[in-house]
Amino acid sequence: xxxxxxxxxxxxxxxxxxxxxxxxxxxxxxxxxxxxxxxxxxxxxxxxxxxxxxxxxxxxxxxxxxxxxxxxxxxxxxxxxxxxxxxxxxxxxxxxxxxxxxxxxxxxxxxxxxxxxxxxxxxxxxxxxxxxxxxxxxxxxxxxxxxxxxxxxxxxxxxxxxxxxxxxxxxxxxxxxxxxxxxxxxxxxxxxxxxxxxxxxxxxxxxxxxxxxxxxxxxxxxxxxxxxxxxxxxxxxxxxxxxxxxxxxxxxxxxxxxxxxxxxxxxxxxxxxxxxxxxxxxxxxxxxxxxxxxxxxxxxxxxxxxxxxxxxxxxxxxxxxxxxxxxxxxxxxxxxxxxxxxxx
Numbered sequence: 001x002x003x004x005x006x007x008x009x010x011x012x013x014x015x016x017x018x019x020x021x022x023x024x025x026x027x028x029x030x031x032x033x034x035x036x037x038x039x040x041x042x043x044x045x046x047x048x049x050x051x052x053x054x055x056x057x058x059x060x061x062x063x064x065x066x067x068x069x070x071x072x073x074x075x076x077x078x079x080x081x082x083x084x085x086x087x088x089x090x091x092x093x094x095x096x097x098x099x100x101x102x103x104x105x106x107x108x109x110x111x112x113x114x115x116x117x118x119x120x121x122x123x124x125x126x127x128x129x130x131x132x133x134x135x136x137x138x139x140x141x142x143x144x145x146x147x148x149x150x151x152x153x154x155x156x157x158x159x160x161x162x163x164x165x166x167x168x169x170x171x172x173x174x175x176x177x178x179x180x181x182x183x184x185x186x187x188x189x190x191x192x193x194x195x196x197x198x199x200x201x202x203x204x205x206x207x208x209x210x211x212x213x214x215x216x217x218x219x220x221x222x223x224x225x226x227x228x229x230x231x232x233x234x235x236x237x238x239x240x241x242x243x244x245x246x247x248x249x250x251x252x253x254x255x256x257x258x259x260x261x262x263x264x265x266x267x268x269x270x271x272x273x274x275x276x277x278x279x280x281x282x283x284x285x286x287x288x289x290x291x292x293x294x295x296x297x298x299x300x301x302x303x304x305x306x307x308x309x310x311x312x313x314x315x316x317x318x319x320x321x322x323x324x325x326x327x328x329x330x331x332x333x334x335x336x337x338x339x340x341x342x343x344x
Contacts, residue, residue, distance in 0.1 A: 033066045033092040033252065038079055038100065038199055040070035042223045045244060048150050048275030049095050052246065055267035060260055066093060077200045080104075080179040087143040092252045095150055095275075098243050099178050107138050109327050110335050112182050112240045114316040115309075117339060120280060123151065123241050125342035131335050139245070145253040147268035150244035150275035152217050153283070157237060159213030160206070160230035163302050167191060167315040176202045176214040185319045186239070190312070203229055217242065218290050219279055227297040234294060235302045237312060246272055 035053060040046040046068070053066035074091050075081040083101040085091045102108040110116070110131065117123050126132060127149040136146045157164060159173055171191035177183040179196045187194035195211055205211045206229040213231065220226075221234065246268040253261065282289035295301050304312075324332040 029063055029255070030092075030252075031065065033064060034074060035066050035068045036072055036074050036082055036085070036091045036094040036096075037068060037070050038072050038082075038097060039220070039223075041068075044219050044275055044278035045095065045150070045152055046070055047278060048244075048271045051274050052093075052095070052267055052271035055270060056264055059263045059267065064256065064260060064264065071200055072198075077198050078179075079198055083142075083144075086247060086249050089249055089251060091249065093246075093248050095244050095246050097152060097178075098245065099180055099183075101245075102180050102182070105138060105142060107135060107327055107331055109180070109182050109323055110135075110331055111243055112180065112186075113320050113323060113327070113332070113335075114186050114239050115313045115320070116335065117154075117241050118238065119344065120284070121342045121344050122339045123243065125338040126335055127243050129338045131331065131338055134331060134334070135245075139247065143250055144247040145250055146245055146247050147265050148246040148272035150246060150272040151279040152242035152244055153219055153279040154238045154241045155215045155217055156221075156234055157213060157215045157239075158221065158226060158231040158234045160209070160232060161212050163233050163300055164235040165302060165304065165308055166311055173213055174211045176205060176211045182319070182323050185322070186316055189316050189319050206230060215239075217279065218283065218294065222290065222293060227294070227299050232298065233300050233302070235304065236291075237304050237309060239312065239316075244272075244275065 035049055037046055037049045041050050049068045049070075053068055056064050056066055071077055072079050072082050075085045079097070079100040080103050082091065082094060082096055083104045086094050086096075098108040098111045102112065111126065117126065132149065139146045157170075157175070159175070161173060162169060164170055167190045170187070172193060174193045174195060175187055176197045177187055177194045179198075184194050184196065197205060197211070202211070202214055203224060203226075206214060206226065209230065213233075214226070216226075218234075221231070248264065256264065282293070291301055
């Protein structure tokens with residue numbers, strides 16, 4: 001009996017000691033957590049990934065060691081498979097494009113409705129308002145933990161053939177677009193010949209002339225030196241923007257202590273703000289610095305007048321209405337109301 005009491009006492013003491021340990025000490029963390037991004041640290045998107053990983057590593061004293069895998073290398077470069085890979089646990093964390101994840105989460109197409117967002121205030125009205133909250137709730141139900149918003153920027157159209165001022169100027173041009181049916185519909189409506197292609201394949205295709213043009217934020221244009229692969233014409237039309245989302249696989253998230261979850265979330269918010277600031281740097285004002293830089297490369301930069309832009313809006317309106325139904329009329333109406341009520 002005395003021996004049994006002693007064993008019981010030791011067990012009880014061990015249990016109490018376990019309760020008193022910090023949560024992080026009770027959980028066995030992985031030696032490395034894989035962070036997926038489409039591009040590397042030459043771009044704001046990649047810089048934000050690096051910042052997130054560094055902040056987490058520092059603030060957890062190395063308990064959470066995040067390694068970035070750019071080029072969506074964890075899914076063999078297929079950007080549209082990234083979201084599925086996060087849910088499956090192939091990827092632990094990601095900073096993903098709403099465009100790339102839209103094939104799995106149809107509501108993310110709201111950000112790709114042509115000409116919905118006319119300015120940065122409109123982007124903020126969506127991501128920081130009711131639409132952003134709805135999107136996060138949808139992602140949680142889909143099996144990931146969304147933490148913060150970042151930004152890739154407004155996507156401008158470039159090509160090697162001619163300046164684009166009207167939809168007619170796009171007729172017959174071959175454009176690389178991301179793997180989203182909405183983008184195929186938009187460029188087809190404008191008379192172009194769109195081809196879906198990963199970013200890894202896009203630059204060689206531009207260099208060889210297999211495609212004439214592409215659409216991406218100007219930060220991508222400058223960092224990737226697209227003027228060296230024939231892209232001598234840029235048109236600033238601001239037809240869609242590309243918000244980014246910081247997420248964690250739900251099982252990985254659940255394996256961390258509450259304290260470390262809070263650290264990862266706060267680091268994501270800070271890295272997200274850093275990403276937005278980088279994406280917008282040099283893009284505003286009467287004579288944006290990035291526009292001047294691109295012109296300095298010998299590139300022709302066209303800024304559409306309101307009347308010229310209106311012609312593109314009209315040409316893509318049927319696409320907008322078709323996809324509004326697929327995305328969900330209520331969410332689209334909420335987005336339109338948020339944009340209309342934004343503080344400019």
